[in-house]
Amino acid sequence: MSLPPEKAWELKQIIQDHLSKMDIQGKIRDVVEEAVRCEGDRGEQPLSQEDLLTELQRRGIVEDAMKQLSFTNAALSQTEGEDLNKSPAHVTVKDVTQLKTANINPPRRYLYLQVLGGKAFLEHLQEPEPLPGQVCSTFTLHLHFRNQRFHSKPVPCACDPDLQEGFLLEVHRDGPGDASKMADATTMLSICDPVHMVLIRTDTAGDTTLISSYFLDWRSVLSAPSGKTSVSVELLGVGSECKVPAGVLNLKLELYPPLSETLSPEVISTQRSLERQKTAEKERLFLVYAKQWWREFLEIRPSHQSKLVKIFAQDENGVNRPVCSYVRVLRAGRLLESPRQAARFVSLLAQERAPVLGGGTRQEQWCTMMAFLCRNKGDCEDHATLLCSLLLGFGLDAYVCVGTKAKNIPHTWVMTCGTDGTVTFWESQTAHRYLHQPVDPEAPPLVPQPKPTYPYRTIGCVFNHKTFLANCQPSDSVELCVFDFTDASRWKAMSKEAVCSVCTPSSISSLPPTPPLCPPSVQASDASNQLELELRYLVTEHRKDIGLATVWDDHLSYLLSSALAAYELERCMGISCGNEEFQDAVRRAVPDGHTFKGFPIQFLHRNARRAFATCLRSPFCEEVVSCRGDHVRLAVRVRVFPYVESACAVWIMFACKYRSVL
DSSP states (O other): OOOOHHHHHHHHHHHHHHHHHHTHHHHHHHHHHHHHHHHHHHTOOOOOHHHHHHHHHHTTHHHHHHHHTOOOOOOOOOOTTOOGGGSOOOEEOSSGGGGGGSSOOTTSEEEEEEEEEEEOOGGGTTOOOOOTTOOOOEEEEEEEETTEEEEOOOEEOOSSOOOEEEEEEEEOOSSTTTTTSOOOHHHHHTOOOOEEEEEEEEOTTSOEEEEEEEEEOOGGGGGOTTSEEEEEEEEEOOGGGTTSEEEEEEEEEEEESOOSSOOOHHHHHHHHHHHHHHHHHHHHHHHHHHHHHHHHHHHHOGGGGGSOOOOEEEOTTSOEEEGGGGOOOOOOTTSOOSHHHHHHHHHTSEEOOOOOSSSSSOOOOOOOHHHHHHHTEEOHHHHHHHHHHHHHHTTOOEEEEEEEEGGGEEEEEEEEEOTTSOEEEEOTTTOOEEEEOOOOTTSOTTSOOOOOOSOEEEEEEEEOSSOEEEEOSSOOBGGGOOOOTTOTTTEEEOOHHHHHHHHSTTTOTTSOOOOOOOOOOSOHHHHHHHHHHHHHHHHHHHHHHTTOOOOBOHHHHHHHHHHHHHHHHHHHHSOOOSHHHHHHHHHHHSOTTEEEEEEEEEESSOOHHHHHHHHHTSHHHHHHHTOOSEEEEEEEEEEEEEOGGGOEEEEEEEEEEEEOOO
């Protein structure tokens, strides 16, 4: 990402100040003088630039300079329309002494949150101490605060993990005219947004597990005499373990610059109590309304009792929230270009149901958006609410649908209503789109009826961030359903005022804030080259084990790129193009009398051994990789297509050409 000129100049000044403090020029001068004396005494060859650098490294001067200039990548997020010069100071600092040299805005106030380590993660008590260079399971701490996101460096999993990290969070006002002014104590007291902390475990195979999701109320620092306070927070588990402690994090909070006048602890306690009372009252009123609404819905038709009308859902912490609160208007700025690209991104997040101890029915868990994005995988409900939020951001009339698919399996998907009355279903786990054409049950038998292509069978309710509608038609079959939401005889709506009272972010303080999306962290070309080299090695070793030599055709490998690009374009935009050119190029590259075979496949990860093992389970791939014949030439091509939130579409194509022998 390129910096504006004034920011680049500022960065150069910081580096120059560091080097001046270290007297780096004086140290280099001493090394040169000593080397010149030694050269004159021994009559050696003239001193070269490489000799000078080697001597500087040997004395540790280069290492000291790099330590002084160490910067940590922070997750930069910026909403569309913001001025670059006014963007929040998203920096990670190791020590509060670095605050003055950090790239911060002097008129703003910041909260420096320092993680001093973890304790009592008893589930990892038996984790062995990792050897140098050994791959081990790691912890990563993710933070979100008022449109700012950060993450720590991965540390080895242990009972007392060495989580040592500092995060500089900007505390800014909400109003557009006041955003550039420094927030005072009273303003910060009214900011009820918590710091959302999500702890993720990544195992040696790259699979992620959500360990804890915690909301930190940071405002106790407003009463600290020196603007500094230390707290220990107990992280609880998630899902069925939401009441079981997962571990403890030791934190230090500090305001920068410090407040001239602090608040009393009683004022902060009173503010929190008033917020809790206001939230509890709104939630109580909504619950009373929802019960009455449900009784009215059951009075319409007794069979409504069996319909999938879901008003509340539990999040990862076991908190019951209205389902409408899981959907927000989410704008991706320039990170996603279209609704179809957004659908492709959501489909690249892996599918995983909430884990259940023992047997029984499926454990349903609707994750908050931050937890879902940090873990990079979730159930169909998580995918559907994220996709609906993104489609709303693109200006579409989008809803989450709750119903069933084949074999009466509960399922959640997304629908959009066009201005011309068309209804389109979006499958969030595959990015497939289906046009809904209702079947007329009263039509004569000889009249042709549309055949549904979608996998959905029944629909119980639809909702978004403002609307909740239950299906009260005689049949809940999707193919018979009429999606005219203005018809009260077909759809029973909740009061929009009641929904907004508990589902608008500013309405109650218990709603988790919506995190911004993070840009891709993967370099496409580097990741593609690395994975391709690893696959070449694995193919060569596999063929060696079965007594076959391997000869690679680099030109044929290159030609496979256009096919992989066409596959991704088709998955993303629904447009098939480019295959004609690929087929023509292959015909030219394969001589007469030779046979060409290819096997494309897509993955959501970049683990070469896992991918190769999966490919070998396919008889088509085995036939290509283990090809025997005359003049056998092998090819493999990898294309990594990075998306936001570290999601990747990894396309691999194995191919071979050989002379056909009759």
